[in-house]
Amino acid sequence: MLKKDRHAKILEIIRQNEIDTQGELTQKLNEIGVEVTQATISRDIQELHLIKIAGKVKKYKYAFIDKRENFIPDKIVNLFKEILVSITCVNNLIVIKTLSGNASAAGMVVDRMNFSEILGCVAGDDTLLIITKSNSDAEMVIKEFKELMK
Incomplete structure (x- = not known):
């Protein structure tokens, strides 16, 4: 799977689920047939600029914020x-x-x-x-x- 496709899947997963660990994200990707390692997920999280914020169910969850320069919605x-x-x-x-x-x-x-x-x-x-x-x-x-x- 191409990196951009994997990134799209990661964003989809974190929008639909409260994911609080790299291991949990790895597991979710593996469940949908995307074979990845925790090291790959770690790099993807950095490249996507994911942050952890307070969750509703879990204490923390990964979130994506659009990082267009000088744009603060x-x-x-x-x-x-x-x-x-x-x-x-x-x-x-x-x-x-x-x-x-x-x-x-x-x-x-x-x-x-x-x-x-x-x-x-x-x-x-x-x-x-x-x-x-x-x-x-x-x-x-x-x-x-x-x-x-x-």
Whole structure:
């Protein structure tokens, strides 16, 4: 099976099921006749830019967000608003607290904003650390977040 066809099957599976592990995704693909290894699934997950978000049935599930550059749909902005608990700034570091299991989704939104002032961000379970170039850059980014939250 071609990679693009396998990717299409993966997206179909995660849209229809709450898949929370690579092993479970591998099993679902094998059940429909797509023979893959966990290593292949790991690469596919990276290439498709899948993220884990809070599930309704399971604690987490894989999700796909369209990654068109500089495009943040209202649905994603609303998600950001719903999962945000607090934003704190110390010097050039911004710490965003989210609902449990949602820091990765918040990180995706931040990455999509393409701030030149942001050097990078690291997501845990409920905490997103954003590193900016300077203290003033951090203040500017915080101001943009607050504008987004209106």
